[in-house]
Amino acid sequence: MDNCIFCKIIRHEIPSYCLYENDDVMAFLDVNPTSYGHCLVVCKKHYKNITECDKKTLDAMIEAVQAISKALLKTYACGLNVLSNINEVAGQSVMHAHIHLIPVNKDGNKANIQFNELKDVPLKEIYDNIIKNI
Numbered sequence: 001m002d003n004c005i006f007c008k009i010i011r012h013e014i015p016s017y018c019l020y021e022n023d024d025v026m027a028f029l030d031v032n033p034t035s036y037g038h039c040l041v042v043c044k045k046h047y048k049n050i051t052e053c054d055k056k057t058l059d060a061m062i063e064a065v066q067a068i069s070k071a072l073l074k075t076y077a078c079g080l081n082v083l084s085n086i087n088e089v090a091g092q093s094v095m096h097a098h099i100h101l102i103p104v105n106k107d108g109n110k111a112n113i114q115f116n117e118l119k120d121v122p123l124k125e126i127y128d129n130i131i132k133n134i
């Protein structure tokens, strides 16, 4: 879709810290993370949310969620919240199906990054740490 931000990331028109990619899915760091290592798994076809995805796409997303989750657990020895916001009322801001992977509760990993810290989040360093475990 032309004006969808995730479609632009998938087409590599907008840069991202891409951790994983195959024909069906892509995983990259969230640019405004809730915690260090906050990732998004998105499908390459433009679907509005996960309830609309075809089975092949959904299977590929879940496989990627599993693989990236393992890498995050290894990187941060943390817990993880895996979630998908559906519709604006539930907090969905990008209308392209995606699943959040949010590391929580680890010393050295901030469960909640404060708003005024967002500009200082070292995405490159976070990326380098996670990619080693994928």
Ligand code: 5GP
Pocket: 005, 009, 014, 016, 017, 028, 029, 030, 031, 032, 033, 040, 084, 085, 091, 092, 093, 094, 095
């Ligand atoms: P939602 O609010 O729709 O559940 O999640 C959308 C997520 O996409 C948000 O956490 C937001 O920070 C992230 N996001 C929005 N625009 C971009 C972008 O251009 N690049 C990346 N990497 N993440 C983005």
Ligand code: ZN
Pocket: 001, 004, 005, 006, 007, 008, 045, 046, 047, 095, 096
């Ligand atoms: Zn899209």
